Amino acid sequence: xxxxxxxxxxxxxxxxxxxxxxxxxxxxxxxxxxxxxxxxxxxxxxxxxxxxxxxxxxxxxxxxxxxxxxxxxxxxxxxxxxxxxxxxxxxxxxxxxxxxxxxxxxxxxxxxxxxxxxxxxxxxxxxxxxxxxxxxxxxxxxxxxxxxxxxxxxxxxxxxxxxxxxxxxxxxxxxxxxxxxxxxxxxxxxxxxxxxxxxxxxxxxxxxxxxxxxxxxxxxxxxxxxxxxxxxxxxxxxxxxxxxxxxxxxxxxxxxxxxxxxxxxxxxxxxxxxxxxxxxxxxxxxxxxxxxxxxxxxxxxxxxxxxxxxxxxxxxxxxxxxxxxxxxxxxxxxxxxxxxxxxxxxxxxxxxxxxxxxxxxxxxxxxxxxxxxxxxxxxxxxxxxxxxxxxxxxxxxxxxxxxxxxxxxxxxxxxxxxxxxxxxxxxxxxxxxxxxxxxxxxxxxxxxxxxxxxxxxxxxxxxxxxxx
Amino acid sequence: xxxxxxxxxxxxxxxxxxxxxxxxxxxxxxxxxxxxxxxxxxxxxxxxxxxxxxxxxxxxxxxxxxxxxxxxxxxxxxxxxxxxxxxxxxxxxxxxxxxxxxxxxxxxxxxxxxxxxxxxxxxxxxxxxxxxxxxxxxxxxxxxxxxxxxxxxxxxxxxxxxxxxxxxxxxxxxxxxxxxxxxxxxxxxxxxxxxxxxxxxxxxxxxxxxxxxxxxxxxxxxxxxxxxxxxxxxxxxxxxxxxxxxxxxxxxxxxxxxxxxxxxxxxxxxxxxxxxxxxxxxxxxxxxxxxxxxxxxxxxxxxxxxxxxxxxxxxxxxxxxxxxxxxxxxxxxxxxxxxxxxxxxxxxxxxxxxxxxxxxxxxxxxxxxxxxxxxxxxxxxxxxxxxxxxxxxxxxxxxxxxxxxxxxxxxxxxxxxxxxxxxxxxxxxxxxxxxxxxxxxxxxxxxxxxxxxxxxxxxxxxxxxxxx
Numbered sequence: 001x002x003x004x005x006x007x008x009x010x011x012x013x014x015x016x017x018x019x020x021x022x023x024x025x026x027x028x029x030x031x032x033x034x035x036x037x038x039x040x041x042x043x044x045x046x047x048x049x050x051x052x053x054x055x056x057x058x059x060x061x062x063x064x065x066x067x068x069x070x071x072x073x074x075x076x077x078x079x080x081x082x083x084x085x086x087x088x089x090x091x092x093x094x095x096x097x098x099x100x101x102x103x104x105x106x107x108x109x110x111x112x113x114x115x116x117x118x119x120x121x122x123x124x125x126x127x128x129x130x131x132x133x134x135x136x137x138x139x140x141x142x143x144x145x146x147x148x149x150x151x152x153x154x155x156x157x158x159x160x161x162x163x164x165x166x167x168x169x170x171x172x173x174x175x176x177x178x179x180x181x182x183x184x185x186x187x188x189x190x191x192x193x194x195x196x197x198x199x200x201x202x203x204x205x206x207x208x209x210x211x212x213x214x215x216x217x218x219x220x221x222x223x224x225x226x227x228x229x230x231x232x233x234x235x236x237x238x239x240x241x242x243x244x245x246x247x248x249x250x251x252x253x254x255x256x257x258x259x260x261x262x263x264x265x266x267x268x269x270x271x272x273x274x275x276x277x278x279x280x281x282x283x284x285x286x287x288x289x290x291x292x293x294x295x296x297x298x299x300x301x302x303x304x305x306x307x308x309x310x311x312x313x314x315x316x317x318x319x320x321x322x323x324x325x326x327x328x329x330x331x332x333x334x335x336x337x338x339x340x341x342x343x344x345x346x347x348x349x350x351x352x353x354x355x356x357x358x359x360x361x362x363x364x365x366x367x368x369x370x371x372x373x374x375x376x377x378x379x380x381x382x383x384x385x386x387x388x389x390x391x392x393x394x395x396x397x398x399x400x401x402x403x404x405x406x407x408x409x410x411x412x413x414x415x416x417x418x419x420x421x422x423x424x425x426x427x428x429x430x431x432x433x434x435x436x437x438x439x440x441x442x443x444x445x446x447x448x449x450x451x452x453x454x455x456x457x458x459x460x461x462x463x464x465x466x467x468x
Numbered sequence: 469x470x471x472x473x474x475x476x477x478x479x480x481x482x483x484x485x486x487x488x489x490x491x492x493x494x495x496x497x498x499x500x501x502x503x504x505x506x507x508x509x510x511x512x513x514x515x516x517x518x519x520x521x522x523x524x525x526x527x528x529x530x531x532x533x534x535x536x537x538x539x540x541x542x543x544x545x546x547x548x549x550x551x552x553x554x555x556x557x558x559x560x561x562x563x564x565x566x567x568x569x570x571x572x573x574x575x576x577x578x579x580x581x582x583x584x585x586x587x588x589x590x591x592x593x594x595x596x597x598x599x600x601x602x603x604x605x606x607x608x609x610x611x612x613x614x615x616x617x618x619x620x621x622x623x624x625x626x627x628x629x630x631x632x633x634x635x636x637x638x639x640x641x642x643x644x645x646x647x648x649x650x651x652x653x654x655x656x657x658x659x660x661x662x663x664x665x666x667x668x669x670x671x672x673x674x675x676x677x678x679x680x681x682x683x684x685x686x687x688x689x690x691x692x693x694x695x696x697x698x699x700x701x702x703x704x705x706x707x708x709x710x711x712x713x714x715x716x717x718x719x720x721x722x723x724x725x726x727x728x729x730x731x732x733x734x735x736x737x738x739x740x741x742x743x744x745x746x747x748x749x750x751x752x753x754x755x756x757x758x759x760x761x762x763x764x765x766x767x768x769x770x771x772x773x774x775x776x777x778x779x780x781x782x783x784x785x786x787x788x789x790x791x792x793x794x795x796x797x798x799x800x801x802x803x804x805x806x807x808x809x810x811x812x813x814x815x816x817x818x819x820x821x822x823x824x825x826x827x828x829x830x831x832x833x834x835x836x837x838x839x840x841x842x843x844x845x846x847x848x849x850x851x852x853x854x855x856x857x858x859x860x861x862x863x864x865x866x867x868x869x870x871x872x873x874x875x876x877x878x879x880x881x882x883x884x885x886x887x888x889x890x891x892x893x894x895x896x897x898x899x900x901x902x903x904x905x906x907x908x909x910x911x912x913x914x915x916x917x918x919x920x921x922x923x924x925x926x927x928x929x930x931x932x933x934x935x936x
Contacts (some may be wrong), residue, residue, distance in 0.1 A: 279775075283755075285750070361860065
């Protein structure tokens with residue numbers, strides 16, 4: 001969800017809400033084209049978006065225009081209403097039609113637009129074709145605009161939240177600061193792993209006030225290049241001297257979720273690749289040592305006789321584990337299945353999930369996991385969205401799954417509990433979060449925060465109903 | 469596509485077509501309930517399905533009934549028409565509505581029902597919870613109803629096509645035939661890898677005429693259990709004596725595609741897991757040797773000091789590589805992008821595809837691959853279906869992708885050519901296959917056969933249009 005804007009300070013924003021509410025298509029178009037509003041999903045003090053205001057007053061043309069500019073149909077105001085529910089309450093048929101494109105069947109709970117999850121917003125061009133271009137890589141490493149991020153044991157050096165950005169952000173270093181680390185690298189097994197992350201896309205330039213001058217003087221048409229270095233074996237005192245304000249951010253879930261949304265994707269990629277280098281130092285086919293190649297995206301076996309050197313061997317490339325995660329919906333359509341593991345905080349319930357297995361489709365993986373963990377049979381499965389998950393290197397594949405049975409038998413090795421919850425209870429859990437749970441004196445449940453794909457799967461289902 | 473039935477021999481089938489064509493709902497219901505027809509998508513001599521006959525005559529109630537029983541909306545008759553196109557031509561509005569639930573926007577080319585691809589139809593319950601149950605595993609191995617399949621270098625011992633099944637099928641062996649192989653197994657590194665595949669589901673009993681008696685006398689309530697053994701290091705003469713009719717089927721694409729659809733999923737799982745054991749004999753974290761555990765679904769490092777023994781390490785579990793595969797659709801909606809690699813047979817074009825990378829969402833992987841290989845920018849991405857791909861162990865994640873640019877610049881390391889093709893050309897390529905290409909004297913193109921998810925992605929797009 002977007003942060004609230006300071007209304008009185010922003011004339012453009014006021015106009016944005018007013019033109020949506022009044023149905024002034026021409027003015028709204030010019031506001032959007034001039035990019036006077038940073039975020040089309042910005043809220044007013046009642047939690048209303050421009051989309052909700054347009055839906056309230058039946059301006060279907062405005063609704064269409066806002067949707068084209070990325071307005072999120074799943075957001076709710078402080079009264080818990082979506083734009084569709086508002087349009088329906090006020091009986092604006094045309095708006096209802098636009099906001100609820102699929103009234104029939106299960107697809108009505110699927111998002112109309114692509115969902116981008118936390119860690120999934122990657123602001124760099126990965127420059128995969130440059131990974132074998134040694135001279136480009138060397139020039140890029142030495143370029144004064146190049147940014148380095150440093151990780152130790154998969155924990156990144158980060159800058160703590162500041163007044164203007166209440167999130168953790170990556171601490172970046174210049175070549176002049178890290179060149180002594182790079183110079184010590186060699187083909188030996190003691191080399192510090194260095195990984196090319198990519199270069200800033202023109203449209204996604206990551207602003208960094210201190211580096212502004214450098215940016216503007218740069219003649220590098222491909223934009224500023226980013227690298228990640230694993231400094232686990234370097235002297236930590238020395239690293240800390242480079243920027244005394246930086247601190248190591250743990251690579252656990254709680255820490256990572258406090259990370260700046262625009263940079264979380266970079267951190268996810270750095271953690272995943274560096275953790276692969278950490279866990280895959282030896283050739284699994286022959287047991288020999290391996291060396292890093294292709295800017296960190298390959299490890300080659302040093303034994304010249306090894307089979308892994310012939311053909312394309314997946315032993316040489318980064319490992320990525322697909323995980324199926326699913327919200328199971330009750331046959332009556334108005335309850336969903338949530339489970340909890342022992343390690344969850346008290347009161348938290350979430351989606352079921354599990355690693356996919358070789359020889360399995362995504363849909364079958366969903367059915368198997370649900371059956372194994374809860375005893376529930378699943379029929380139809382529909383893909384919702386996906387999310388990189390750097391703990392250490394998964395891709396979460398999120399689905400909605402329609403149950404064909406209701407009697408729960410949990411696998412006690414996996415779950416402590418699993419239950420059917422009513423839409424009303426789940427709606428409260430999604431909208432009120434952990435704070436709501438505490439305020440209720442710890443009754444009911446809460447669900448993972450919005451950064452988790454589980455939250456998005458649950459929210460899509462819980463908030464897309466005309467009968468709340 | 470379903471095979472053609474010998475019409476004259478089958479009264480039930482005649483009634484099936486007639487009741488669909490006449491709109492006799494009561495009769496059709498009783499035919500379907502009595503399972504008088506094996507395959508709801510069976511064709512008549514003109515390639516018409518029951519769904520098409522019902523659509524032709526405007527029987528929307530019959531259309532709904534057939535869809536509920538798995539009728540495939542994407543099939544086309546010998547004139548290249550889908551049921552929807554037939555209904556539209558004859559102006560049966562209600563049928564059109566049912567057959568084309570999403571007329572607006574990109575979702576109209578997505579399947580209404582879940583797509584099950586080749587290799588994706590898995591007829592066994594994987595019994596994952598039994599993998600640590602040593603006494604169950606031992607009893608299952610010795611059970612006389614248990615079926616063993618044998619692979620050497622990931623090639624399976626198979627039975628060649630027969631008169632009643634024109635496909636390759638797995639050669640299965642009984643405990644009495646393989647017990648001497650199993651007895652020679654030990655905890656040593658020479659052990660033959662044996663992997664639990666699962667047990668037959670009641671609803672999916674795999675018929676095997678010779679074993680019928682055994683089946684009926686079995687008291688094993690969980691159904692017949694299947695195992696795969698890698699006999700690469702065993703004496704091949706001895707194995708061949710066990711069933712002189714069996715032959716080794718190569719694990720290359722062409723061979724695998726001739727495999728029985730109902731068993732292809734079992735073969736895919738066996739190849740993937742056994743190939744993992746073959747490539748991952750050593751611990752990638754410390755280089756020590758590893759041993760198989762959990763019925764073939766884990767490898768444990770033998771070095772007691774190794775980090776991989778603490779916590780859940782993905783180094784210990786089978787590797788599965790997610791691949792994004794996509795059909796790119798031209799901004800004008802009526803052309804699609806296909807490419808060819810040098811190694812493709814002359815005239816074949818297919819979807820672009822590539823391995824996903826750590827830190828990437830499925831949608832971003834699609835956009836990156838398309839940009840890298842063809843220079844085309846992609847906006848919206850929609851998931852279509854997935855497919856296990858045992859060469860050696862991928863999961864193909866199929867998507868439709870909407871281009872936002874049109875100018876092609878290919879990556880010559882990956883592709884020999886990539887072009888925009890008109891819907892009409894692609895339609896011919898899909899419906900006429902390789903034979904049509906030969907008959908045209910090698911002009912135009914052909915696309916991969918229906919067993920490839922690329923074919924399904926292309927077919928869904930090419931056949932779902934009202935304007936052919």
